[in-house]
Amino acid sequence: MKNQLLTQVYQHPLLSPEDLNRVIDAHQEVTYQKGDFILKEGEISNSYMILQSGLIRSYAYDYNGNDITTDFFCNYEVVIEVLSLFQRTPAQENIQALTDCIGWKIDLDVFQELYHSIPGVSEWGRLWFTGKVFQSKQRSLEIITSSAKDRYEHLIKEKPQVILQSPLKYIASYLGITDTSFSRIRKEI
Amino acid sequence: MKNQLLTQVYQHPLLSPEDLNRVIDAHQEVTYQKGDFILKEGEISNSYMILQSGLIRSYAYDYNGNDITTDFFCNYEVVIEVLSLFQRTPAQENIQALTDCIGWKIDLDVFQELYHSIPGVSEWGRLWFTGKVFQSKQRSLEIITSSAKDRYEHLIKEKPQVILQSPLKYIASYLGITDTSFSRIRKEI
DNA sequence: TTTATTTCTTGTCTTATGGCAAGTTGGGTT
DNA sequence: AACCCAACTTGCCATAAGACAAGAAATAAA
Numbered sequence: 489m490k491n492q493l494l495t496q497v498y499q500h501p502l503l504s505p506e507d508l509n510r511v512i513d514a515h516q517e518v519t520y521q522k523g524d525f526i527l528k529e530g531e532i533s534n535s536y537m538i539l540q541s542g543l544i545r546s547y548a549y550d551y552n553g554n555d556i557t558t559d560f561f562c563n564y565e566v567v568i569e570v571l572s573l574f575q576r577t578p579a580q581e582n583i584q585a586l587t588d589c590i591g592w593k594i595d596l597d598v599f600q601e602l603y604h605s606i607p608g609v610s611e612w613g614r615l616w617f618t619g620k621v622f623q624s625k626q627r628s629l630e631i632i633t634s635s636a637k638d639r640y641e642h643l644i645k646e647k648p649q650v651i652l653q654s655p656l657k658y659i660a661s662y663l664g665i666t667d668t669s670f671s672r673i674r675k676e677i
Numbered sequence: 678m679k680n681q682l683l684t685q686v687y688q689h690p691l692l693s694p695e696d697l698n699r700v701i702d703a704h705q706e707v708t709y710q711k712g713d714f715i716l717k718e719g720e721i722s723n724s725y726m727i728l729q730s731g732l733i734r735s736y737a738y739d740y741n742g743n744d745i746t747t748d749f750f751c752n753y754e755v756v757i758e759v760l761s762l763f764q765r766t767p768a769q770e771n772i773q774a775l776t777d778c779i780g781w782k783i784d785l786d787v788f789q790e791l792y793h794s795i796p797g798v799s800e801w802g803r804l805w806f807t808g809k810v811f812q813s814k815q816r817s818l819e820i821i822t823s824s825a826k827d828r829y830e831h832l833i834k835e836k837p838q839v840i841l842q843s844p845l846k847y848i849a850s851y852l853g854i855t856d857t858s859f860s861r862i863r864k865e866i
Numbered sequence: 867t868t869t870a871t872t873t874c875t876t877g878t879c880t881t882a883t884g885g886c887a888a889g890t891t892g893g894g895t896t
Numbered sequence: 897a898a899c900c901c902a903a904c905t906t907g908c909c910a911t912a913a914g915a916c917a918a919g920a921a922a923t924a925a926a
Contacts, residue, residue: 550822558814574807603799610792610799617806618763624813625747631820632853633739635882656904664821669883671905824912845874858913860875 489540490515490592497538497564500615503608511602511609515592520585527569527583532576535595536568542589543653546581547661555582557662560650566616567591586654636665637673678729679704679781686727686753689804692797700791700798704781709774716758716772721765724784725757731778732842735770736850744771746851749839755805756780775843825854826862 494512503511518537520526526544527533544561546569558581561567572579573596602609630639640663644651650659660670683701692700707726709715715733716722733750735758747770750756761768762785791798819828829852833840839848849859 548818550818554822556818556822558818570807571811574803603803604796607793613803614763614792614799614806617803617810618759620810621806621813622760624810624817628813628817628820629737629739629745629747631817633743633745637882655902657902665882666884667904668885668906672883675905826912844872846872854912855914856874857876857915861913864875 490517493540493564494538494592497566498612500608500612502611503606507606507608510606514598514602515594518591518593520589520591522585522587524585524589525582526567526585527572527579527581529580529582530578531572533569533572533579533596535593536566536573536599537591537593539563539565539567540590540592542591543586543649544583544589545586545654545658545662546583547658548581555661557658560647560654560662562647562649570617570620586658631664636663636669637676639663640670640673641677679706682729682753683727683781686755687801689797689801691800692795696795696797699795703787703791704783707780707782709778709780711774711776713774713778714771715756715774716761716768716770718769718771719767720761722758722761722768722785724782725755725762725788726780726782728752728754728756729779729781731780732775732838733772733778734775734843734847734851735772736847737770744850746847749836749843749851751836751838759806759809775847820853825852825858826865828852829859829862830866 491512494515495508498508498511515538520542526537529548539561541563544567545557546559546561547555547557550556567583569579569581569583571577603613604610630642634642640659643659643663656670656674657667660667663670665673680701683704684697687697687700704727709731715726718737728750730752733756734746735748735750736744736746739745756772758768758770758772760766792802793799819831823831829848832848832852845859845863846856849856852859854862
């Protein structure tokens, strides 16, 4: 299970089977229960993890103190707060388990060693970042160009697990609307 | 000028003065005239550049064919379409000079060589990506949590050059509103 | 200069979403 | 079972922003 999961996530042409094994060995199993925090605002993150099962969300607060879901993490995704981890700064977001979760984590110093000694890992990292930047830009564009209803329908297609496992209010804030409006949109569909 | 600009942009503790010089040497001057395209949708990007003077915007099209400004680039910024450059895929965005511009570009193969032979460069790259991901997330959050008027006031503070040098309709689409609404917001201020 | 084109503003009406308050429902606790 | 509380829905009215159309102003072209 561990091998299958991580082999898939770290897939990259420059990464030889031996190097891949070094990478996989560097990960340790972690479990969280529903409601547990993977990272709290103000802490400095020291690791990231690959999610094997469960659902996780990250959230921040707006200027009014409302919490806003910034992301949902599903299976095979990298659960990380890049700014805190790589710039060694206090996290501005919270990361919390919405269900019981199993994942595989790797500590920064171990990752750092792999990143600098294995070219395939730094290539993989850059590609991962590339995808992340792209996703973020797509999200901004989507918020700007489409209605909450369309965004909801898109989310249903992209991450159906979220609809099934997350309280609606978290989905509403992810979509950028109130739970009241979200309720009305759901009624229409 | 070249040295001053690039030294500032590539500042990183792991980058020795000699390595920094190798990096700087790898950049060549480029100029664009108002209206020129740095990159067109469908092309595969082969380089990125650091902007020395002028103003640039990137834009994409929404499902209705309206063009939406996704970013403005000012001095000292890295002008790049990461997905096209690093994944070797056709660009989904256009990048266009809004004024005459001077910049320093570096080709992908040259960058690649530096990235893998100088640890300071791969570290710099990761930090740059980290910042980029953060900015993108902040932008999504801002669109979701604040009004177009607030976002406009924020842009005035962050990138005053944009207000002075860009046609208003491009700013409007960046803010996610029509030029009509933007005109009304401007009247209020 | 005169004309043509794009950019920007303004007026009127419509629509999506928010704010607030009053229910309702459902899962957990004692 | 009776209760509680958070999650969700619904009603009513307010507000931000859009759609469309008509001008005004600025810029480019002839």
